[in-house]
Amino acid sequence: MWITYLDHAGSALFPESLLKAFTDDLRNNVYGNPHSQNISSKLTYDTIEHVRYRILKHFHTTAEDYTIIFTSGCTAALKLVAEAFPWIPEGTNQSSSRFCYLTDSHTSVVGMRGITASMNVLSVPVKPKEILLSEENKLPAEVQNCTTPHLFSYPAQSNFSGTKYPLSWIQDIKSGKLCPIKISGKWFVLLDAASYVSTSPLDLGVHQADFIPISFYKIFGFPTGLGALLVNNRIAPFLRKTYFGGGTAAAYLTGEDFYFPKKSMAERFEDGTVSFLDIIALKHGFDVLEKLTGGMEKIKQHTFTLAHYTYTVLCTLKYANGAPVVRIYSNTDFSNPDAQGPIINFNVLDEHGEVIGFSQVDKMASLYNIHVRTGCFCNTGACQMHLGLSNEDIQRNLQAGHVCGDDIDLVDGHPTGSVRISFGYMSSFEDAQTFLNFIISTRLSKLDSKNLFQPSVTKLTTESVPDDRSSFNCADKSSPIPHISDRELRNNLSAMxxxxxxxxxxxxxxxxxxxxxxxxxxxxxxxxxxxxxxxxxxxxxxxxxxxxxxxxxxxxxxxxxxxxxxxxxxxxxxxxxxxxxxxxxxxxxxxxxxxxxxxxxxxxxxxxxxxxxxxxxxxxxxxxxxxxxxxxxxxxxxxxxxxxxxxxxxxxxxxxxxxxxxxxxxxxxxxxxxxxxxxxxxxxxxxxxxxxxxxxxxx
Structure with missing residues (x-):
């Protein structure tokens, strides 16, 4: 059965050649625990070090500038930064640190403030428009010379809208040209690159952020549960570590508080045995990616072209009364791949301009075998900004029973989230056409078009409503669903x-x-x-x-x-x-x-x-x-x-x-x-x- 997969921002799809190369490798070699000293373990250790080199090469940098610390994913990498950053808390004789983050950030970034709060460090949310301060707002030179460490985090690409924030911010913030907030001290930059690096090249030789967390399944689709934190070696010596696990200690005593860490920064922070077979799979991921695509620049151009085409067509779709079919949430006009990633976020509207619940659109798309993502995408800040939701609205929706990840898409007629489609290097022009045909056939067809999408119900019940029953009345005759006729859909799908x-x-x-x-x-x-x-x-x-x-x-x-x-x-x-x-x-x-x-x-x-x-x-x-x-x-x-x-x-x-x-x-x-x-x-x-x-x- 043909599937149109449009959730590459959620996870890339792995190619068959990647699995074959990986399983052939496992059949032909014995990989032991890298903490042992036998031959199979030495092979594992050497292969892991080779993969570290491949990662650094992929991001156009070297081991002299960056250290690769393997984690379970981007979220674990962010948590590591929050725990290890050399914060100076409130109440000391020195000026205290600040953790600032762009409001268009993933939940895992915002969640760092829980750790900083426990360390008595203040967190400050910063809106995108607030970061663009003029030259007049720069701090005086004598204030800039203060050495109190502060951390500013922002996404290279919004996982909500696909907006690409300038990589030039990294150097501008570190140099004091841009100030997230007016406070004396030395700024370090955490660049959340998880969404960005899935379809765009990142040159760390030019844009030298201090911390770069990534998840590899966003790039290759396999393996999952493996990420990395790239740490700039200039900040690495100042990171603090309290817990120590297997493989991190050069020596320690059980009877008294004595612990001496290993010299290697990676070994110091990789507690326990790393997921070595998954790391070995990355080698084949890089090989296959380069063989199939020719590199990240070509992926960037390919995916942006698909997004630009889809965006352009969506913008032209109108009802007979001239009303738009979709409302797109974007900060750009999709004209520049350096400013916009291959993500389109939108809500479908009826002919009166009212939003049709994302859950209903998702269910209909599933019947057409089109895989999209709906909700707020673990990015409440961007969701609020684009949908016009106030803090009170979010709290009111929670009281009404809506939580992140459910299918309550409308509360009092107002949307709680949206629909997101995203392209990856495996996406084709046919995928874009299939999606557009789906929107056109279900919204603009003369065949019972008024009943194709029905308003979503605000479901405030004591039990969860099953999510597997569509509330659509019928489908157009051009529906690509195999073996499903209009009559059968009418008989099997509930009406309003x-x-x-x-x-x-x-x-x-x-x-x-x-x-x-x-x-x-x-x-x-x-x-x-x-x-x-x-x-x-x-x-x-x-x-x-x-x-x-x-x-x-x-x-x-x-x-x-x-x-x-x-x-x-x-x-x-x-x-x-x-x-x-x-x-x-x-x-x-x-x-x-x-x-x-x-x-x-x-x-x-x-x-x-x-x-x-x-x-x-x-x-x-x-x-x-x-x-x-x-x-x-x-x-x-x-x-x-x-x-x-x-x-x-x-x-x-x-x-x-x-x-x-x-x-x-x-x-x-x-x-x-x-x-x-x-x-x-x-x-x-x-x-x-x-x-x-x-x-x-x-x-």
Whole structure:
């Protein structure tokens, strides 16, 4: 199945040749622990040192100027700087240090202030426009001669918008030409290069920042969990180290406080055994990158060209009334690759200029097999700046139930985040065209275009709303989704419906009918609702993430609607599969016959197959535990026949499992562990705009 991957800022994709070269290396050589002295260990040590050389060469510098300290990633490198920087705290006889950071910084940079606060060092956020101080604001020469160390951190490239901040700031700040804040002392610069170096060359021979943290999966896609801190050797001797782990000590005593570190800066800060096999993989990463692309400058030009083309087309898309289809969040016009990286951040709008929730766009993109990223991208500062969110707005959204990484995309009609696409060296012109065709076909097609995107619901419930069910009505005939017709999408994707939590009736056998009004004690109350709320439709989802089964009347069990989300499909690792990973799940149509006590599963091109509604107790059944929404549930494996049926239809190994029903005593506990059933009733109110309704469960 063809995938359009547009999240290269999240992680690059690794090429097959990289894996082959790496595994061939492991087959042909024995690599031992580098702290030993045997032949295999010596080979590991020498190879690691060679990789350090390759990294320095990649960034156009040498071991005379920089030291490579391997870490678990960019975040660990930033934490190391915060802990080791020679801060001078408040309350000493000397002037105290300051930690300044650009507000358009990743969470991991802002999080450094937690460490500096524990050291009694003040942190100061600086907006991008505030850093550009005029010559008149320079500090006097006698003040500049103060030696109190301060640290300023900024990203070479914003991971939110792709804005490239001037590398010339490094020297300007260190020389005093630019002052983050008016304070005497000596400034050091931390350049967060994680996003930048994935698609752009960085010459540390010219732009000599003091600290450069990076993550290698951003460049190569593999290995993950490996990064590095490049430390300028001028500052290295002043770094402080308290903890010492294996491999860092030249000598120490256990009976008294005596410790002497190793001479090498890298060995002093690399606690324990480094991830040596992953480091060895980097060698092949550099080899393959150069062979496939010809170098970072060509990657920069290639990815920028794709971003420029996509940006230009997006800017021209208009509705019939002249309203723009997207709102792009950028500080540039995508005309200069030195000022803009291959990242486009935007929100989709309706013809009235209202933002369509990013979660809805993400779900629709998943159905088209387009992989994007949504939210605030661990960069709240940039999100606030571009979306116009105040500090009070962020706090209010938190109180409303929105947290980083969830799918609550609109609160009171205002966006909490956006959509981001990003290109990498593997991206092609076809990827850009596929994405643009997706936007055009879903927004501008005459085929039911008003219902292609529906406003997102502010979901304020006591349980999490499943993220695998789209609220789109249909798709254009030009949809690239394999084997999915417009009719099938209409049948399998929910129309504009709002989900709320249902409190089960006391009687397990009591039924719900769509023709009757719901009593006030049985449904959530609404803050702004003034009229009655009536159930208009009841949808069952017997198999999680598969098609709905519509009924007019249905019994309620101790976990909600009887048999609702009682089964789910898992991959070969036992992980629940959703429509985000496997869109064809929406073409699986389960239906339940209570009289015959069976569930019949159907899909186009497949023979129907039946499942008994009773728990599996046959010989082939297997008890296991699965994890759903952070809760572990006991399940039965439904057997090889059903596993083969689903594997054949989805084209990948998978199995069908059923939830055990031994949770009766805990079924009424809020968010009870083991409850796989998530009961949602679709309601409509005639007196309020239900798409922006805040629901409060009635206990």
């Amino acid at each position: 419906k709002t989900t709320v939590n249902w409190q089960p009736l006391d009687s397990e056998a009591e039924s719900i009918s769509t023709s009757t009004a719901i009593s006030k004690t049985a449904v959530p109350t609404c803050r702004r609702a003034t009229g009655p709320i009536t159930v208009t439709k009841i949808y069952l989802y017997p198999i999680k993430s598969c098609s709905a089964f519509e009924v007019t009347k249905w019994p309620v069990g101790n976990q909600g609607l009887l048999y609702d989300r009682n089964w789910m499909v898992v991959n070969q690792n036992g992980v629940c599969m959703t429509q985000k990973q496997e869109p064809r799940l929406c073409l699986v149509n389960p239906s339940i016959d209570l009289k015959k006590n069976v569930m019949v599963i159907q899909a186009e091109g497949m023979d129907p197959i039946s499942v008994s509604l009773g728990e599996n107790t046959g010989k082939e059944a297997m008890m296991c535990e699965s994890k759903v929404c952070s809760h572990r549930v006991k399940t039965y494996d439904c057997g090889e026949t059903l596993a083969s049926w689903f594997s054949m239809f989805l084209g990948r190994p998978c199995r069908l499992i059923q939830q055990c029903s031994d949770m009766k005593n805990r079924s009424r506990q809020k968010n009870a562990e083991g409850t796989l059933s998530f009961l949602k009733i679709f309601v409509i109110s005639h007196l309020v705009n239900i798409t922006h309704m805040d629901f409060i469960p009635t206990i």
